[in-house]
Amino acid sequence: MVDCALELLLGRSPASWDPGDRSMDLSCTLGLLEKEARRRRIILDQNQKNTLRAWFEKNPNPDLATRGHLAKELGISESQIMTWFQKHRKIRKQAEFECCLEESQTQGQDKPRVKEAGRSRTHFTKSQIDILIEAFEKNRFPGIATREKLSQQTGIPESRIHIWFQNRRARHPDPKQGTQTTAQLPQNSQCPALKATIGRPAPSKTLTGSLSVTPALSPPHTSPGPLDLSIGHQKQLSRTTAPQPSQVVQGRGDGPNLSVYTGHLSPVITPGEEGFRTRAPLRTRIQERRQDPRENSGLAEPPLGDSTQAPVVNHCFWDLDQRDLGFLQNWDEWFQSMLAEWIPAKEYWPGKSEPHLWQVQLQQPAGVSHVSDNTLQQ
DNA sequence: TTACTAACCTATTCAACGT
DNA sequence: ACGTTGAATAGGTTAGTAA
Numbered sequence: 129m130v131d132c133a134l135e136l137l138l139g140r141s142p143a144s145w146d147p148g149d150r151s152m153d154l155s156c157t158l159g160l161l162e163k164e165a166r167r168r169r170i171i172l173d174q175n176q177k178n179t180l181r182a183w184f185e186k187n188p189n190p191d192l193a194t195r196g197h198l199a200k201e202l203g204i205s206e207s208q209i210m211t212w213f214q215k216h217r218k219i220r221k222q223a224e225f226e227c228c229l230e231e232s233q234t235q236g237q238d239k240p241r242v243k244e245a246g247r248s249r250t251h252f253t254k255s256q257i258d259i260l261i262e263a264f265e266k267n268r269f270p271g272i273a274t275r276e277k278l279s280q281q282t283g284i285p286e287s288r289i290h291i292w293f294q295n296r297r298a299r300h301p302d303p304k305q306g307t308q309t310t311a312q313l314p315q316n317s318q319c320p321a322l323k324a325t326i327g328r329p330a331p332s333k334t335l336t337g338s339l340s341v342t343p344a345l346s347p348p349h350t351s352p353g354p355l356d357l358s359i360g361h362q363k364q365l366s367r368t369t370a371p372q373p374s375q376v377v378q379g380r381g382d383g384p385n386l387s388v389y390t391g392h393l394s395p396v397i398t399p400g401e402e403g404f405r406t407r408a409p410l411r412t413r414i415q416e417r418r419q420d421p422r423e424n425s426g427l428a429e430p431p432l433g434d435s436t437q438a439p440v441v442n443h444c445f446w447d448l449d450q451r452d453l454g455f456l457q458n459w460d461e462w463f464q465s466m467l468a469e470w471i472p473a474k475e476y477w478p479g480k481s482e483p484h485l486w487q488v489q490l491q492q493p494a495g496v497s498h499v500s501d502n503t504l505q506q
Numbered sequence: 507t508t509a510c511t512a513a514c515c516t517a518t519t520c521a522a523c524g525t
Numbered sequence: 526a527c528g529t530t531g532a533a534t535a536g537g538t539t540a541g542t543a544a
Contacts, residue, residue, distance in 0.1 A: 172512085189533090211513060218535075249522050249531055272513090290514095291532060298517070299530075 172212070176202045180212055188217050192248060196285070207287035252292075256282040260289065264296050 172180070179202060183190065190198065190213060192206070199206040252260070259282050263270060270278070270293060272286075279286040 192532095208512080212511095214534080215512075251523090252531085269515090288531080292530095294516080295531065297515095 172202075172204070176204065180209070180216075184213065184216055188213065188220065192250075192285070192288075195287075205287070206285050207290055210287050250284070250288050252282075252284065256284055260284075260292055260296075264293065264300075268293070268297055268302060 180198070183194075183198060187194070190209075195206045195209040195213070198209050202209070259278065263274065263278055267274065270289075275286045275289045275293075278284070278289050282289070284292075
């Protein structure tokens with residue numbers, strides 16, 4: 129499985145690996161995984177930019193048909209065209225605002241608002257809506273791959289699907305979120321490699337202003353992804369500083385076909401009848417050795433009382449020394465059982481058929497490292 | 507290191523359309 | 526007229542890339 133993961137990461141077969149590939153530094157591995165998740169970002173070349181600029185000069189608000197035409201011409205997706213125009217309208221508006229500010233300071237007059245062009249409205253058929261709703265119920269935050277798949281399935285442009293999901297999320301808040309408890313995560317700059325999912329967004333108006341941070345390993349509609357406890361140094365969590373699901377929880381969209389979830393998991397918390405409980409003795413050993421109050425202060429104890437929530441991953445192995453490494457020898461076995469205990473309900477698994485690679489990475493200051501992956505058939 | 511940029515998000519508002 | 530809902534906008538974050 130390690131080979132599979134690396135092959136996936138490196139995009140080439142084991143035969144072509146460099147000697148260093150297999151022994152990649154673990155933080156490097158994590159970096160690669162995160163990069164992989166975001167690699168779908170497309171850099172426009174100069175020609176494309178010039179064309180877009182020319183069109184923007186002619187019409188900064190192209191309609192769907194025009195965007196579709198441009199997309200074909202430039203060989204990029206319509207949603208990318210949309211994003212580009214959005215961005216540049218914003219930039220222009222900002223520039224105009226600054227300009228107007230100067231003018232109004234001298235003349236004291238407001239600029240009339242430009243009337244926007246009429247909107248066309250897409251009409252979805254019942255079957256298209258059914259497909260979208262089904263997808264929405266499985267995953268409220270589909271990545272580009274899923275949206276493209278849905279686009280093929282329904283014949284609806286991907287950008288419309290994107291908008292549809294946005295509207296749907298806004299108008300159909302996740303009922304599971306209503307009862308969530310809050311978990312203030314701590315400062316954890318001491319452990320930069322440790323990553324733990326901390327959030328689903330505050331997606332609805334009803335939750336606006338809530339500072340709630342939801343623990344790791346989100347339910348199935350938000351696949352767990354790169355986990356970042358370092359987010360614990362959150363500023364005041366405004367709605368806009370809340371972690372974005374596709375970025376924090378899921379990396380950039382769906383990623384490659386094989387779902388790769390990475391996280392630095394600590395075997396210290398297990399879900400139980402009463403919520404979550406600590407799991408001795410490993411936790412005890414780790415905690416006892418933790419001297420730095422910054423690391424200890426409020427390391428989020430997972431919320432109690434919601435046994436349906438997956439556990440927060442809230443420790444790193446930062447201070448493990450050689451004496452603690454014995455468990456690593458049986459890591460795979462241990463990790464299997466731990467996962468089974470943590471996540472007993474099948475609905476936590478995002479997919480139903482394909483195996484999921486769980487890659488656990490530990491990095492020690494002393495350079496001790498270990499990568500373990502586990503394939504869990506569902 | 508920093509600025510820029512693409513992609514993503516939520517919240518809000520506009521507007522088309524069916525009732 | 527009103528409710529529903531697709532589309533657009535505003536304002537934000539993150540992370541890759543280029544300077």
